[in-house]
Amino acid sequence: MQSAVSMPLATNPDVQALPRTLTGRVLLAIAASAFVALCAHVSVPLYFTPVPITLQTFAVILVGLALGPTLGFSAMVLYLAEGAAGLPVFSPHSTGLIGPTAGFLFSYPFAAAAAGTVVRALRIGRSKFPAAIAAGVAANVVIFTLGAGWIAHLMHLTPGIAWHLAVAPFLPGEVLKVTAAAGAFVSLRRWNRS
Numbered sequence: 001m002q003s004a005v006s007m008p009l010a011t012n013p014d015v016q017a018l019p020r021t022l023t024g025r026v027l028l029a030i031a032a033s034a035f036v037a038l039c040a041h042v043s044v045p046l047y048f049t050p051v052p053i054t055l056q057t058f059a060v061i062l063v064g065l066a067l068g069p070t071l072g073f074s075a076m077v078l079y080l081a082e083g084a085a086g087l088p089v090f091s092p093h094s095t096g097l098i099g100p101t102a103g104f105l106f107s108y109p110f111a112a113a114a115a116g117t118v119v120r121a122l123r124i125g126r127s128k129f130p131a132a133i134a135a136g137v138a139a140n141v142v143i144f145t146l147g148a149g150w151i152a153h154l155m156h157l158t159p160g161i162a163w164h165l166a167v168a169p170f171l172p173g174e175v176l177k178v179t180a181a182a183g184a185f186v187s188l189r190r191w192n193r194s
Contacts, residue, residue, distance in 0.1 A: 025071055025074075028067060028071060028075070029067075029071060029074050029075040029078050030075075030078065032063045032066075032067060032071075032072070032075035032076075032078075032079075033075050033076070033078045033079040033082060033089070035059050035062075035063065036056060036059040036060060036063065036075075036076070036079050036089070036108070037079065037082070037087075037088075037089035037090075038059075039054065039055035039056050039058060039059035040054050040055070040056045040059075040089060040090055040091045040094070041054075041091065041092065042054060042055040043091040043092055043093045043094075044093075045093040046169065048165070048169075049165045049166065049169060050095065050099070050100035050101065050151070051100065051101055051104065051147070051151070051165075051166055051170070052091050052093035052094060052101075053170065053173060054091045054093075054094075055177070056091065056104075056108075057111075057139075057140065057143055057174060057177050058177035058180055058181050060076060060108045060111050060112050060115075060139065060143070061111070061112075061115050061135070061136045061139045061140075061177065061178060061181040062181040062184055062185060063075055063076065063112050063115075064111065064112030064113065064114065064115030064116040064119075064135070064139060065115050065116065065119050065132055065135055065136075065181060065182070065185040066185055066188055067112070067116065068116040068120065069112075069113040069114075069115075069116035069117045069120070070113070070116075071116075072109075072112035072113055072115065072116045073109045073110070073112055073113040073116075074109075075112065076108040076109035076111075076112045077109050079108065080097070080105060080106070080108070080109070083096060083097060083105070084097055090105065099154075100150070100151050100154055100155065101147075102150055102154075103146045103147040103148070103149060103150020103151060103154075104143060104146070104147035104150075106146060106150075107142050107143045107145070107146035107147055108143070110142050110146070111139040111140070111142040111143045112139070114135070114138045114139050114141075114142050115135040115136060115138065115139040116135070117135075118131070118134055118135035118138045118139075119131045119132050119134075119135035119185070122134055122135070127186065128185065128186055128189060129182055129183070129186050132181070132182035132185045132186060133178060133179070133182045135182075136177075136178030136179075136181050136182055137178060139178075140174050140178065144166070144167045144170075147166055147167075148162045148163065148165075148166040148167050149162070151165060151166045152166075
């Protein structure tokens with residue numbers, strides 16, 4: 001009989017069972033929140049909007065795709081709780097859970113859940129890549145709706161001005177982030193199967 005230590009990672013039943021245990025799910029949620037925090041610190045402020053460019057949305061989408069709707073939602077709630085507790089998990093150019101960027105931050109649990117739900121519901125061909133793209137788009141709709149909606153409410157802006165301030169400048173970057181998250185998700189699935 002082969003020991004668990006000498007077994008390859010993908011065939012090790014202890015590793016495969018880890019996400020099914022409560023401890024495994026907690027560890028995955030903590031790791032996912034740390035991943036989003038790291039991506040938040042890749043941040044570039046813009047002079048014309050209070051919303052910085054970050055890699056957070058890439059991370060949120062990937063977390064939702066990889067962990068699924070329930071665990072993805074839970075990981076993003078944990079991320080928000082870490083920020084509310086004062087841990088430096090948000091972008092250094094963000095106002096945190098108050099101010100203009102709060103709507104984006106509060107959208108993350110719902111965006112991760114949307115990505116996880118859509119990618120599991122869609123069956124587009126043999127590859128999961130098209131489904132992951134669609135899931136990333138769905139997550140971005142949630143992020144931009146809540147983020148721009150909050151900015152419009154907070155700053156008393158018309159929908160058109162909120163669009164130009166909180167959505168339009170970010171769309172080209174979001175195309176890249178959604179594509180990268182979908183590619184990473186498909187690669188993770190392939191690696192997990194091997």
